Amino acid sequence: MDFSYSEEQTLIANSLRKLLDDTYAQDQRQRYLESDLGYSADNWRQYAELGLLSVPFAEEVGGFGGSSVDVLVLQTEFGRRLALEPFVSTVVLGGGAVRLAASAEQQAEILPAVIAGECRLAAALGEPQARFDLNDVETTARADGGGWVLNGAKAVVMGGDTADKLVVSARTGGAATEREGLSLFLVDADAAGVSRRGYRLIDGRGAAEVTLDNVTVDGAALLGEPGAAWPVIEHVADLGNAALCAEAVGAMEMVNELTLDYLKMRQQFGRPIGRFQVLQHRMVDLVMEYENARSIALLAAMEADNPDVTTRARAVSAAKVYVAGAGRKMGQWSIQMHGGIGMTDEYMLGHYAKRLNVGEQTLGDVDHHLARFGAIAAAA
Amino acid sequence: MDFSYSEEQTLIANSLRKLLDDTYAQDQRQRYLESDLGYSADNWRQYAELGLLSVPFAEEVGGFGGSSVDVLVLQTEFGRRLALEPFVSTVVLGGGAVRLAASAEQQAEILPAVIAGECRLAAALGEPQARFDLNDVETTARADGGGWVLNGAKAVVMGGDTADKLVVSARTGGAATEREGLSLFLVDADAAGVSRRGYRLIDGRGAAEVTLDNVTVDGAALLGEPGAAWPVIEHVADLGNAALCAEAVGAMEMVNELTLDYLKMRQQFGRPIGRFQVLQHRMVDLVMEYENARSIALLAAMEADNPDVTTRARAVSAAKVYVAGAGRKMGQWSIQMHGGIGMTDEYMLGHYAKRLNVGEQTLGDVDHHLARFGAIAAAA
């Protein structure tokens, strides 16, 4: 049993941390947020150069052949600095769908550009009526000659505002919320009939509502067998949640750092507020939440690549429940302990709380994953 | 709007408080507990003499014609001293069933002895398989000539160990958990075919498992119309819960008194432990729970006599949820704040915690009443 990073992971974590230290000072980050793009194109290029965008992909297509633990290493650093680049949407979600569903030929066609930082992806899986059920798909794909015609609407597509290509789930068979009959398609974001409404999420990251109105794609756009995409969709969501948990743990680390510093620095009633027992004990709670969140996020990363869906789901949903719950409490408590300053846009704490909030409500909230875990636990 | 006791209520509360002060010192109470009866026969007689056993009954049968608020006045005092006499089972539950279901003739026949303290009642409504669903009745009553033959089992009948007569719910029609087809019968506790297994509950009060094996009763034993008892059963449970909430509020008052005294008295680290901020704030939480519990217990008492089941159920189930939740937290917190001494049988605090615990798990627990309230709230 070993909880430490490998030498290689430590190296890459350190170089990413250095890059982010240099490029993510608060005012720099603010400039990225205020730009149309919403993140740093420069950083994106540097991630590509460092090979970060290649991590989970097979060596055959120029990838690093890494695991979800390697993704955790990066995501923890991104979380610490609240990086804005579309790593999760491109590499983990969109890229994950491609590598799990697509043929070797399709991967060789698609992924090199992704790895080079020249093609951003997004996974358009959720729908307006679906809440968090990714099997609730009303978007349809109708066979048309050798190709397909897609119609439907996709909701809150993370990274969908700036993506070059979208991985879209659509129903080629089955009814209503059935898991059978779902297929995945790779669609150019600027294809005729695709309209996107881009916006920012509460933490500043970009997303989009996507409408597909008679969008025509050729046969090669279908990733995998028609109607058999559900296991991939479920796995992609697990990869995404494991990555979001890792990011949250990085953010939590900073929440605690900021809060502990503040307790030591801020004077009221003639002494640092960290001398008040109620705040001390609350800070201990923050530390306990962080340590446990980190533990279970490691488990999720370890199991996120597991093809056995029960083992994987148990670990990932457990992590999502714990990390989301801890993140919400930590956001609330840390703001409370800061008082007014914690409520301001100028101070970074609130930005961490908002990032934790978005992670919590992406790809299934606590109740969603509590039910998923609960069904497994009750059966076991 | 008026939250205060009437002059009459104040008088009766004071005289009961005095009686209990005189008769419920800890060693006296211990003696009652160790006796076969499990309570003070003397006190029971005095309650009768003071007219306490007549409170909710009609003046026609020698009752006081009082309300559930009058019952609250008494129950709060009983709760403060953890009185052991079977007031709830006799007057509120058993007596409640009789006064709500029985004909005037039957009441005139039954209640004077109850009021005189010569006949203790118990309501045998729950069953082993029923959890908290009083409509889940498998006990049957078969018409036999002018009378009835009863068969079945009743679970955790509060006061059932010492009761002279039992009000038994039985199915004269309908299936499984239907609300239709339920009837109430008054059965002598020592009738042929009735076997009781008496025991103590965790708070020391008596209860029994009751088995009915071909118990024959005459036609006059049926209270009300056959098959139409559900509204009465539901109302009786509401009366019981309102009374248990009032009792809990009395107990909570003493929990807070004991705990606050202990915080002031107990010295550690060279000062009273009440100087530690974490314990101070926890004590504030105890006070808030108590004040809110008291508020909503008043509401339950006000509405417990309301014939409109929705209004009544909303108030009583809300009170049960709040009081039971508060009671559990208060028991836990107060024991924790006391440390080891709070864990001992010698110190009264634990006995209050146990009393709160029994109240919580009698006539429906938090989840049961949360669902009952939730259904009303969702529809409203």
Add this chain to the structure above:
Amino acid sequence: MDLSYNAEELAFRDEVRAFLKDKLPQDLADKVKKSQRLSKNDYMTWHRILFDQGWITPGWPVEYGGTGWTAIQKHIFDEEASAAGAPRVQPFGVNLVGPVICHFGSEEHKQRFLPKIRSGEEFWCQGFSEPGAGSDLASLKTRAVLDGDEWVVNGQKTWTTLGHYADWIFCLVRTDPDVKNQEGISFLLIDMKTPGVTVRPIVTLAGDHVVNEVFLEDVRVPAGNLVGELNRGWDYAKFLLSNERTGIAGIGASKADLEHLKDMARLERKNGKPLIDDPLFQARLAQLEIDLMALELTNMRVLVEEQERGSPGPISSLLKIRGSEIQQRLAEMKMDAVGPYATPFILEAVDADWNGEPVGPDYAAACARSYFDRRKTSIYGGSNEIQKNIITKAILGL
């Protein structure tokens, strides 16, 4: 014991309802119900309607424009106004400085200030907190030094709600630096147009500009603007803060908010059913409603007691703690109710004059914003930790 309104109170409630039906502009109520951002004009519209009705300052002594309502009547008004979607009356003039002037101000103060607070002609803000004096308000450093017949004021105030709308600010200033904290503080009224007063916006994490920093640099204030006695400002502040806390429980608003949440939960769907029928969500909603019921009754008990005895007392701290927690839980459940549509942050979508297409259901835009905004309720008006300290001393005697 009688927990229902008596005939007089019911008649009053009918009167309030009729007034609201008649006078509350529908578009204003719609904005409030959708949690849209209100402009100064929105607030003042409603202020003037209440002024015209003679109901703008129910809490004041009758001789200065109070209505003479009982505590219960005030509660009824509050509850009905909230249920109807009336905006919150901005409290700085009406509920905070107004009563201080009524009780402690000079005759000149009363004549100069009270009518314009009532009419809404002058908008007030509060200058208490400072960067170094938050929970520990008594450590404030803003200095006022008498120079002839003027106070010269230097310092910085912060968290000044709607300071950018304000004509006047009431400040706590240190007038004697040589005594211990609570002593040596005075209560001073300052015209915001005086040279040396600068307002700088503070943007909150919900993206709003509501609070401000106020810089005071050699601000010259007529000596007569000092309220009450010199160096007795702390007493007036305590008087003011205990008034602030009662309102802060926000029972009426929370009851209205709960109905809004229920409406949302009836529209949202989970597992093919209305969210309100989901067992977990329903149980959580029920618990929240029950907690609010209990608090409302406790609030009524306090009001009745207050009516009998005079002032609200330290028990108001208890109401503030629970009331703010419930406000936060409501915001939290609304955010949870809209699921994935809680995260899109279209700030302009909460502007009343925005005509864009919403992302997700139209009630979704305000949810995450409100969630973060509501975090302030357990901080302002004396943080909940400070409230617990107050109860510890005043009620528990620890």
Add this chain to the structure above:
Amino acid sequence: MDLSYNAEELAFRDEVRAFLKDKLPQDLADKVKKSQRLSKNDYMTWHRILFDQGWITPGWPVEYGGTGWTAIQKHIFDEEASAAGAPRVQPFGVNLVGPVICHFGSEEHKQRFLPKIRSGEEFWCQGFSEPGAGSDLASLKTRAVLDGDEWVVNGQKTWTTLGHYADWIFCLVRTDPDVKNQEGISFLLIDMKTPGVTVRPIVTLAGDHVVNEVFLEDVRVPAGNLVGELNRGWDYAKFLLSNERTGIAGIGASKADLEHLKDMARLERKNGKPLIDDPLFQARLAQLEIDLMALELTNMRVLVEEQERGSPGPISSLLKIRGSEIQQRLAEMKMDAVGPYATPFILEAVDADWNGEPVGPDYAAACARSYFDRRKTSIYGGSNEIQKNIITKAILGL
């Protein structure tokens, strides 16, 4: 990173499982699984089986009888033994005084005491807490005065677990009253048969006799029974308490308890379905299992770190807090699971030799009793508040 056991660890687990299958008496395991009360004989039976196996003191240095197991191996043993229903090994000799003697005792102490701790021939109890010294242990007042070559001990100890079974008690005694609290305390071993030692039972609110008061009246103890240096007892106590805290998280036992709870929830029915399928109950159960998973992993991280660095350190306080909370939540959910049958209190029904008919399901009798009994887990071994104080200082530096 690798969160699974390696081949060696898996082989060890198999060995442990085989041992348990072979050697753990079935009737003993049944008692444990039903939460029945164990007799001294029950405890000692298992103690001797472990002794015969050479596994009774895994934590000791190998030269005194330790197994040389890694921290992970110890965890595996603990988890497997709990899952199989092995009784808890009473820690007073084996985990508490034993390591102190190994590290700080004289050669005579080691030869005199260690073998009989291992064989179980002598049963130990702990004499730390006093009526006036609970959380503030350092304020203890029991005095030991040297008279010739004997200590004369006077004072009172309390919360002495299983003191009525004990042959020996290890005590903290004040040997220098003139220095400040933590100084002037020594660590003394006292034969319970010495004249002047009186044990008085304390009955808990769960109706059990487990803890005792121990009165010490002119108890004469050979000078040589003092462990380590005079007036350094506090250091040894800290060493001992940090060992105590690690075990106290009780991960293995909680995992076994969770399975028991699930079994109950499969048998209990609500609304015509197994309770485990009730959405509220299932969600609460899932949250508890998840919290336990997270804590188990944190525990493993701490163990691996401990293996690399030596001692457990203040982080063990963190494990103690969360571990005890989880133990309490498990007891709470068991009580809730049995519904109305939680309240009947048939104390004799938890005695192993009781042949009566249970009231309700046979697992119900222990539920309310355990619920109340478990309240102690957040009190003993240094209350959770004290643990938070320790973390505040040692980890947070506040």
